[in-house]
Amino acid sequence: MALSGAGLEGIIAAESSICWIDGDAGILSYQGFNIHTLAENATFEEVIFLLWNGRLPKAAELAGLKADLAANRGIPDAVTAFLASVKDATPMDVLRTAVSMLALHDPESRDNSVAASERKAVRLMSQTSTIVTSFDRLRKGQDVVQPDPSLGFAANFLYTLTGKRPDAVMEKVFDIALTLHADHELNASTFASRVTAATLSDIHSAVTSGIGALKGPLHGGANEDVIRMLLEAGGNKESALEMVKNRLANKIKVPGFGHRVYKTLDPRAIHLRRMSEELGKSTGHENLYEASSAIEQFIKEAKNLNANVDFYSASAYYSLGIPIDLFTPIFAVSRMSGWTAHVLEQYRNNRLIRPRADYTGLPVGQAWVPLEQR
Amino acid sequence: MALSGAGLEGIIAAESSICWIDGDAGILSYQGFNIHTLAENATFEEVIFLLWNGRLPKAAELAGLKADLAANRGIPDAVTAFLASVKDATPMDVLRTAVSMLALHDPESRDNSVAASERKAVRLMSQTSTIVTSFDRLRKGQDVVQPDPSLGFAANFLYTLTGKRPDAVMEKVFDIALTLHADHELNASTFASRVTAATLSDIHSAVTSGIGALKGPLHGGANEDVIRMLLEAGGNKESALEMVKNRLANKIKVPGFGHRVYKTLDPRAIHLRRMSEELGKSTGHENLYEASSAIEQFIKEAKNLNANVDFYSASAYYSLGIPIDLFTPIFAVSRMSGWTAHVLEQYRNNRLIRPRADYTGLPVGQAWVPLEQR
Numbered sequence: 001m002a003l004s005g006a007g008l009e010g011i012i013a014a015e016s017s018i019c020w021i022d023g024d025a026g027i028l029s030y031q032g033f034n035i036h037t038l039a040e041n042a043t044f045e046e047v048i049f050l051l052w053n054g055r056l057p058k059a060a061e062l063a064g065l066k067a068d069l070a071a072n073r074g075i076p077d078a079v080t081a082f083l084a085s086v087k088d089a090t091p092m093d094v095l096r097t098a099v100s101m102l103a104l105h106d107p108e109s110r111d112n113s114v115a116a117s118e119r120k121a122v123r124l125m126s127q128t129s130t131i132v133t134s135f136d137r138l139r140k141g142q143d144v145v146q147p148d149p150s151l152g153f154a155a156n157f158l159y160t161l162t163g164k165r166p167d168a169v170m171e172k173v174f175d176i177a178l179t180l181h182a183d184h185e186l187n188a189s190t191f192a193s194r195v196t197a198a199t200l201s202d203i204h205s206a207v208t209s210g211i212g213a214l215k216g217p218l219h220g221g222a223n224e225d226v227i228r229m230l231l232e233a234g235g236n237k238e239s240a241l242e243m244v245k246n247r248l249a250n251k252i253k254v255p256g257f258g259h260r261v262y263k264t265l266d267p268r269a270i271h272l273r274r275m276s277e278e279l280g281k282s283t284g285h286e287n288l289y290e291a292s293s294a295i296e297q298f299i300k301e302a303k304n305l306n307a308n309v310d311f312y313s314a315s316a317y318y319s320l321g322i323p324i325d326l327f328t329p330i331f332a333v334s335r336m337s338g339w340t341a342h343v344l345e346q347y348r349n350n351r352l353i354r355p356r357a358d359y360t361g362l363p364v365g366q367a368w369v370p371l372e373q374r
Numbered sequence: 375m376a377l378s379g380a381g382l383e384g385i386i387a388a389e390s391s392i393c394w395i396d397g398d399a400g401i402l403s404y405q406g407f408n409i410h411t412l413a414e415n416a417t418f419e420e421v422i423f424l425l426w427n428g429r430l431p432k433a434a435e436l437a438g439l440k441a442d443l444a445a446n447r448g449i450p451d452a453v454t455a456f457l458a459s460v461k462d463a464t465p466m467d468v469l470r471t472a473v474s475m476l477a478l479h480d481p482e483s484r485d486n487s488v489a490a491s492e493r494k495a496v497r498l499m500s501q502t503s504t505i506v507t508s509f510d511r512l513r514k515g516q517d518v519v520q521p522d523p524s525l526g527f528a529a530n531f532l533y534t535l536t537g538k539r540p541d542a543v544m545e546k547v548f549d550i551a552l553t554l555h556a557d558h559e560l561n562a563s564t565f566a567s568r569v570t571a572a573t574l575s576d577i578h579s580a581v582t583s584g585i586g587a588l589k590g591p592l593h594g595g596a597n598e599d600v601i602r603m604l605l606e607a608g609g610n611k612e613s614a615l616e617m618v619k620n621r622l623a624n625k626i627k628v629p630g631f632g633h634r635v636y637k638t639l640d641p642r643a644i645h646l647r648r649m650s651e652e653l654g655k656s657t658g659h660e661n662l663y664e665a666s667s668a669i670e671q672f673i674k675e676a677k678n679l680n681a682n683v684d685f686y687s688a689s690a691y692y693s694l695g696i697p698i699d700l701f702t703p704i705f706a707v708s709r710m711s712g713w714t715a716h717v718l719e720q721y722r723n724n725r726l727i728r729p730r731a732d733y734t735g736l737p738v739g740q741a742w743v744p745l746e747q748r
Contacts, residue, residue: 006389007725007726007728008385008727008729009729010730011385011729011730012729012732013381013382013730013731015380015731016731016735017733017734017736018731019735020738022738027738029738029740031735031736031740032740033740033742034739034740037741037742040742041742054735054736056748058745059746059748085452089478090483090484092579093478093483093576094478096474096477096582097477097478100467100470100471100474100582100586104460104463104471109463110464185730185731186729186731188572188726188727189573191569191727191728192566195565195583196562196566196586196587196590197590198381198562198590198592199562199588199589199591199593199595201590202589204586205466205467205470205587205590208470208474209582209586209587212570212579212582212583213569213570213573213575213583215573215576216570216571216572217573218573219573219575221573261730351380352634353381353562353565354382354383354561354562354565354635355383355384355385355387355560356384356385356386356387356559356560356635357386357388357389357390357393357560358388358389358390359390359391360390361390361391361393361394361406361428362391362405363406364394364403364406364408365406366403366405366406366407366408366411368407368411368414371432371436372433374431
């Protein structure tokens with residue numbers, strides 16, 4: 001039996017065409033397209049198509065996918081009623097339960113063929129967005145905003161969240177943020193999705209596992225920790241630096257730095273830093289960007305750690321007016337594209353994922369001791 | 375980067391004291407106790423304690439756990455209302471959603487410390503049982519049966535399912551079945567639970583991933599396939615043999631045989647075979663046992679494959695009067711003990727589980743092609 005390092009570090013668990021990461025060189029690509037190429041050129045809908053199909057869509061295909069996504073934004077009344085009933089709950093608990101519940105109402109609930117799963121993936125993309133925005137409206141006592149089929153994925157999300165149509169800059173920034181978070185190879189949530197799918201369980205089960213894993217503070221929860229740190233520090237450069245120095249002195253983790261895979265700058269951080277700066281200027285949150293920038297520089301010098309995807313998405317999302325506890329659910333809205341792509345890829349060439357454990361327990365063959373003699 | 379076989383076969387993913395399997399010798403043990411020792415001596419409650427704590431409970435500890443389990447059988451009204459609203463749904467979809475929903479109502483919902491997670495594990499054990507039996511009653515238009523605190527785990531399950539207190543043989547057989555299914559090292563559902571827990575997500579998220587993975591026909595779904603095959607064959611020896619021969623001739627899989635880990639007889643099958651025979655005689659389903667036995671012998675000779683845990687649990691559960699589509703949910707009721715034990719072990723010595731993929735996609739650096747030129 002091969003002995004791996006703890007946590008499967010560096011171990012190959014599946015073949016995949018979806019994502020390539022070179023952690024030493026700081027390269028991330030989806031289906032062969034460098035993340036920088038995509039951030040500069042693609043819409044999120046093109047990225048969804050690319051992740052699912054391994055190539056860019058032709059004009060008619062893109063129009064078809066956009067129409068399909070727009071047509072599937074509705075969620076069952078039972079799910080809306082559930083969202084309305086749990087206003088004080090943790091959003092990721094709500095999202096996990098609501099997405100699991102979608103399976104019960106899906107028109108192809110008992111058909112787990114690859115073709116049906118592809119159609120379910122379209123519905124999951126759109127419905128996850130609606131769940132997140134509807135939950136936020138309902139918990140604030142606001143009416144749910146009906147989706148606008150004339151809006152693309154990013155703009156419709158912001159519109160149904162805030163009730164206002166976003167301006168072009170906000171739409172573009174959010175669209176790029178969705179692209180940057182769409183996939184990241186066998187990260188823990190995608191891996192949980194693939195392990196689930198590999199028993200040939202259904203796609204709703206698989207992405208529900210993904211949501212559960214993303215909830216953890218070592219995964220999707222980190223950008224919430226970043227903004228809480230920035231706000232706690234008062235959001236200015238000097239107080240932020242002081243807080244970070246205190247944290248280091250007391251061996252408290254500074255969130256948003258370092259990565260299991262990247263040993264250099266996370267390529268996504270470059271775009272998010274620029275967006276944080278732009279949005280900071282246009283929305284009056286420049287102090288958050290400046291505090292972030294000062295912390296980044298300090299941690300680089302003091303610990304030789306680089307900012308990761310979570311560090312600048314925190315201030316960018318905050319500047320967009322997104323509630324802090326929706327940062328991780330929004331990560332899920334984007335990563336749903338990667339989860340579904342990986343699940344479909346797993347189905348097409350499946351093998352059960354079943355590793356072994358290194359046994360550390362008592363010698364086997366312990367003798368039974370009757371209750372009264374223990 | 376180390377290259378593993380597909381599906382992580384033979385790869386170590388975690389240290390664990392919980393379960394030892396020797397697939398060549400056909401040995402299974404929990405915390406050092408051979409499964410035969412436990413099947414002959416332990417109650418399921420003792421097994422739960424053993425899995426969680428690594429030793430047998432003293433008399434007062436066992437009494438305390440039994441009292442705790444009995445006191446936590448209630449489920450929130452919202453969960454009961456949900457169960458009543460989805461009568462025609464797939465039971466595993468319902469169970470996955472209902473267990474996810476429990477998190478929203480848990481009194482320690484936002485406390486994910488190990489100590490709080492240990493208390494949640496007790497609630498999850500009892501509430502999962504109540505969800506399964508309540509759902510079955512409600513979908514049949516029957517009233518939910520209130521749990522009986524004087525009954526142990528196995529007897530209370532059968533009582534709340536059927537409304538009748540089971541006789542001593544039924545209770546004992548079901549108790550042993552729960553013990554036999556309680557854990558199996560890093561099987562796919564337990565592994566999905568640990569991958570989820572390793573992001574430091576909460577225990578409800580982790581076991582929800584486990585339920586989703588168990589649903590797959592390559593994992594928990596197999597014993598349902600076995601009983602459907604036996605019933606389709608008419609449940610007698612000759613017709614069952616004919617069906618199996620036809621299946622082999624047409625290269626259709628015969629469910630309930632072979633195992634990723636066991637290369638010899640699954641030690642759990644020995645007990646389930648005996649229970650299937652005993653129950654078959656006492657409940658008038660002897661023909662199912664005889665058909666199963668004939669198939670086992672034939673497949674052993676024709677394919678050199680051994681019966682696994684699913685093969686005889688099918689006829690045993692059927693003889694107990696359990697609805698076929700509850701076989702996998704009952705597997706979950708039992709495996710919840712293993713899932714929670716593994717999640718708690720993961721929390722106590724955590725490392726993110728994050729493997730890599732073998733990239734099979736396009737060369738990185740694909741050039742962007744404008745939409746109109748594709």
